[in-house]
Amino acid sequence: MAKDPKLATRNAQLFRKLPSVDELLHQSEMAQIVEREGRAATLDATRAVLERLRAAISAGPIDDQQLELAIGGFAEAVERELRRSLQMSLRQVINSTGVVLHTNLGRAPLSGAALDHARRVATTYSNLEFNLDSGERGKRDVHVERLFARLLSEYEDDISTVVVNNNAAAVLLALNTLAEGGEVVVSRGELVEIGGSFRIPDVMSKSGATLREVGTTNRTRLADYERALNERTRLILRVHRSNFQIVGFTEQPSLGELVEVAHKRGLPILEDLGSGALFEMRTLGIGGEPGVGDSLRAGVDVVTYSGDKLLGGPQAGMLSGRREIIARIRSNPLFRALRVDKLIYAALEATLLAYVRQDHDAVPALRMMRLSAEEIGKRAQALAHKLRPPVSGEVIEGESLIGGGAAPGAGLPTRLLALTCEGLGADEFASRLRKNDPPIVARVEEGRVLLDLRTVFPEQDEQIGNALQAIGQ
Numbered sequence: 001m002a003k004d005p006k007l008a009t010r011n012a013q014l015f016r017k018l019p020s021v022d023e024l025l026h027q028s029e030m031a032q033i034v035e036r037e038g039r040a041a042t043l044d045a046t047r048a049v050l051e052r053l054r055a056a057i058s059a060g061p062i063d064d065q066q067l068e069l070a071i072g073g074f075a076e077a078v079e080r081e082l083r084r085s086l087q088m089s090l091r092q093v094i095n096s097t098g099v100v101l102h103t104n105l106g107r108a109p110l111s112g113a114a115l116d117h118a119r120r121v122a123t124t125y126s127n128l129e130f131n132l133d134s135g136e137r138g139k140r141d142v143h144v145e146r147l148f149a150r151l152l153s154e155y156e157d158d159i160s161t162v163v164v165n166n167n168a169a170a171v172l173l174a175l176n177t178l179a180e181g182g183e184v185v186v187s188r189g190e191l192v193e194i195g196g197s198f199r200i201p202d203v204m205s206k207s208g209a210t211l212r213e214v215g216t217t218n219r220t221r222l223a224d225y226e227r228a229l230n231e232r233t234r235l236i237l238r239v240h241r242s243n244f245q246i247v248g249f250t251e252q253p254s255l256g257e258l259v260e261v262a263h264k265r266g267l268p269i270l271e272d273l274g275s276g277a278l279f280e281m282r283t284l285g286i287g288g289e290p291g292v293g294d295s296l297r298a299g300v301d302v303v304t305y306s307g308d309k310l311l312g313g314p315q316a317g318m319l320s321g322r323r324e325i326i327a328r329i330r331s332n333p334l335f336r337a338l339r340v341d342k343l344i345y346a347a348l349e350a351t352l353l354a355y356v357r358q359d360h361d362a363v364p365a366l367r368m369m370r371l372s373a374e375e376i377g378k379r380a381q382a383l384a385h386k387l388r389p390p391v392s393g394e395v396i397e398g399e400s401l402i403g404g405g406a407a408p409g410a411g412l413p414t415r416l417l418a419l420t421c422e423g424l425g426a427d428e429f430a431s432r433l434r435k436n437d438p439p440i441v442a443r444v445e446e447g448r449v450l451l452d453l454r455t456v457f458p459e460q461d462e463q464i465g466n467a468l469q470a471i472g473q
């Protein structure tokens, strides 16, 4: 309320002129809105607009004329408010950061085939847990299990796979099944934290297993593992350093050596791969990033990996490994609590089918990773030609990142569109791009806005072009 007594009296008069919610709802324009949007939503919007008007009067100064104008435009304001409040919060954005598996932007985009399958299966009933041959109850895992078995059979026979909510859940479930009440031996160099507060020591304690750290941050030898093994040891755990590298004076036993030590003592070995590629990363010129097949071939008993990282599917966590161990994992009551929905099975099944057909370009994340710098450069050049003052730019060389905790040290060569806008700082420029519909997310480096079209779908190039032209106006 205004401190000035004259102003307070004046405001009180204005408040009295405000129509009541009831009066407003009886206006003919408002009655139409009620009919279309429902009484409850319209009522909420009306109250919100009235509240804003009251706040404007208090903040003042407002004269009679302005108030009448506001009251005259009330129905329109209510419509605007309704549109705003009914707008989806989760929106499509254009990812021009060049980070293919961007955790903040939803990681792997799904293929059209994955969504079509999910839509077909989920908008009607399905045989999710129904055996159509016998007419009896079936298992939800069978739909993808057969495809994983096929994809992984070239590395190891008799591999079984179960799916849970995400890789964090997969690790928790594996540790709880295999090591609850016992010790798990892990190298100090692998006690990692993955973005979003997934920390190996915390997951370990929630699983009911005790962490037995060995070695040092940069060096862990086979003898360190051997010394730590005792009658309480249940498992050896290897964690992929998916989001950082240790360089310099380092040592780590090979997976094969570790498998040998574990199996000699009759212990299982679990590897948390994180990304878990089902294809040869070497074909992208990226070395040293082990795939699921590499781990199984080395003799690891269970591998855990994400569905929405290098696999390019929906959010999920896979546990692939020796049949009898996976059977134990499946019968853990925690598995029931962590299981995934039919939408995920459908999207995963369609994604895996692309792998079985070796149609890697059908998986959007893989297609993006396979784009050459020349192809990306041509598209960037086409956009550069359309730039008009105050926006200007040039095509330069750069690197795209895979992201999602895969190949932390390796980038993919790309071409970037480096932009500046006269009279606008780079941060302000980037912020304007985020206000576009759909929002465009870009990198800012050294005073320029950088667009990497690797992660932009070609049909979105035009939207970027339009947004860049609109910035100048």
Ligand SMILES: *Cc1c(COP(=O)(O)O)cnc(C)c1O
Pocket (backbone or CB within 6 Å): 166, 167, 168, 169, 194, 198, 239, 240, 241, 242, 243, 272, 273, 274, 275, 305, 306, 307, 316, 317, 404, 405
């Ligand atoms: C990403 C990652 C996780 C977590 O996986 P989510 O699917 O995000 O739950 C765990 N471990 C490693 C090594 C990872 O890279």
